[in-house]
Amino acid sequence: MSSFDFFQHWYPLLPIEDIEPQKPTTATLLGIPLVIWKSPSSLAYQVFLDRCPHRLAPLSEGKIDYQTGNLMCSYTT
Numbered sequence: 001m002s003s004f005d006f007f008q009h010w011y012p013l014l015p016i017e018d019i020e021p022q023k024p025t026t027a028t029l030l031g032i033p034l035v036i037w038k039s040p041s042s043l044a045y046q047v048f049l050d051r052c053p054h055r056l057a058p059l060s061e062g063k064i065d066y067q068t069g070n071l072m073c074s075y076t077t
């Protein structure tokens with residue numbers, strides 16, 4: 001008998017209409033805080049854990065840097 005592994009499947013997060021491409025958007029999946037964002041030069045959205053690696057600050061409180069195309073932590077903006 002096998003058990004269902006929730007972390008081995010794909011899930012829809014949000015309707016695309018609910019995402020503002022100019023700023024980070026939050027979502028929660030299986031209790032995990034996520035941030036959805038897109039570089040201005042890309043058509044693809046990125047989904048990261050909503051925590052920066054240094055201070056565990058929510059990356060969703062940062063901003064998208066239009067010069068580099070990167071998601072910037074609120075501590076570095």
Ligand code: FES
Nearest residue numbers: 052054055073075
């Ligand atoms: S990435 Fe360094 S403090 Fe957030």
